[in-house]
Amino acid sequence: MTELAASARGLTKSYGRGDTLVPALRGVDLDLPAGRFTAIMGPSGSGKSTLMHCLAGLDQPTTGSVTVAGQQLEQLDDDALTRFRRDHVGFVFQAFNLLPMLTAEQNIRLPLELAGRDQHAVRDRFAAIVGTLGLTDRLGHRPAELSGGQQQRVAIARALLSSPAILFADEPTGNLDSTTSAEVLALLRQSVRELGQTVVMVTHETDAAAYADDVIVLADGLITRRDAA
Numbered sequence: 001m002t003e004l005a006a007s008a009r010g011l012t013k014s015y016g017r018g019d020t021l022v023p024a025l026r027g028v029d030l031d032l033p034a035g036r037f038t039a040i041m042g043p044s045g046s047g048k049s050t051l052m053h054c055l056a057g058l059d060q061p062t063t064g065s066v067t068v069a070g071q072q073l074e075q076l077d078d079d080a081l082t083r084f085r086r087d088h089v090g091f092v093f094q095a096f097n098l099l100p101m102l103t104a105e106q107n108i109r110l111p112l113e114l115a116g117r118d119q120h121a122v123r124d125r126f127a128a129i130v131g132t133l134g135l136t137d138r139l140g141h142r143p144a145e146l147s148g149g150q151q152q153r154v155a156i157a158r159a160l161l162s163s164p165a166i167l168f169a170d171e172p173t174g175n176l177d178s179t180t181s182a183e184v185l186a187l188l189r190q191s192v193r194e195l196g197q198t199v200v201m202v203t204h205e206t207d208a209a210a211y212a213d214d215v216i217v218l219a220d221g222l223i224t225r226r227d228a229a
Contacts, residue, residue, distance in 0.1 A: 004067075005034040005198040006055050007167040011064035013050050013221075024220035025061070032166070037192045037199045039209035042218035049170065051218065052202045056168045057085050068173040071164035090159030090167035091186075094174035096151040098143040104150075105130075105139035108158045115162075122161060129157050132194060133187055149180035153187065160191060160204055167191075169201040173208060185211040 011028040014021055032038055032055075041182045055057035055066055057073050069088045076084055091118045098107045099140040108130070112119060132137050132152045143151050152172060159167050169188060170174050173181035189211050191197040201212065219223040 002143060004031050004036040006030075006032040006066070006068045007199070008051075008055060008061075008067075009065050011051070011054060011066065011199065012062045013047075013054060013059070014062050019058060023221055026222055028064070028218075029220075030055075030223065032198070032200060032215065032216070034165075034198050035192065035196050036169060036213040037148070037189055037211065038201070038214045039212035040200065040202045040216050041204065041206075041209050043204065046216045047221040048198065048202050048217040049202075050221075052168055052170060052200065055200070056089055056091070056166075057081050075120050085194065086111070087162070088165045090164035092152070092155050092159050092167065092169040092172045094171040095166055096143070096148075096155045096175075098151055098154060100143050102222055103140050103142055104135060104146065104154045107143070108139075108161055108163065111158060112174075113174050117162070122163075125163065128195070129160050132190060147180070149183055152180075154188060156184070156191070160197060162193065166198045166200060172201065173203075173205070183206070189207050 008028055008030045012023065013027050014023045028051060040048045040051060044072040050059065054061045057068065069202060071084060074203050075082060102110065109119060112122065124187065128137065133156060134152055137144060138150055146154065175186055176184060185208055188199050192199055203209055215227040216223055
């Protein structure tokens with residue numbers, strides 16, 4: 001059997017109540033294989049971001065279950081869920097979310113420092129990641145001294161350093177030009193091929209989804225199509 005990085009069963013999510021009830025997910029069953037690049041697509045309001053937030057433990061489903069790295073998320077209280085996300089889930093967002101007073105290297109290492117992790121233990125992985133992402137000669141630069149593409153590479157390196165079971169990317173190229181977007185998407189794909197990372201990306205762009213191994217399409221809170229490379 002293929003190892004799963006995450007799965008969802010009977011996932012529903014609604015906002016509001018009574019006459020103002022808005023269903024965002026309507027019963028989603030989904031398996032996300034480990035070591036693959038999966039794109040979740042759909043128009044605005046399709047439920048793709050809600051699905052990602054539930055899978056990542058950022059939002060609680062109304063009903064159903066989510067399992068990530070063998071752990072059912074609904075079994076965790078808020079503190080345990082926060083620790084689980086810190087240890088097992090990586091995030092890359094449209095906004096780079098870098099601290100402007102820190103260098104690129106300090107931004108990359110910050111989550112591990114906050115978690116009290118041994119920096120020496122990730123020395124080889126750090127070197128491999130920054131080398132793969134082309135950041136070796138930019139580590140001493142602050143975000144304001146980096147291009148948008150370089151800042152997103154720093155954000156990707158930060159997410160990869162902790163060896164997350166799964167990395168979620170929410171419209172990661174939304175603030176980038178087409179050339180830089182292609183570079184960032186190629187780097188995400190490279191992290192899957194060369195580092196064995198599992199990546200799940202939410203996007204509305206067909207060109208971005210073309211970089212993925214698997215494409216899942218949502219409409220009105222339901223999966224309407226699944227395509228595998």
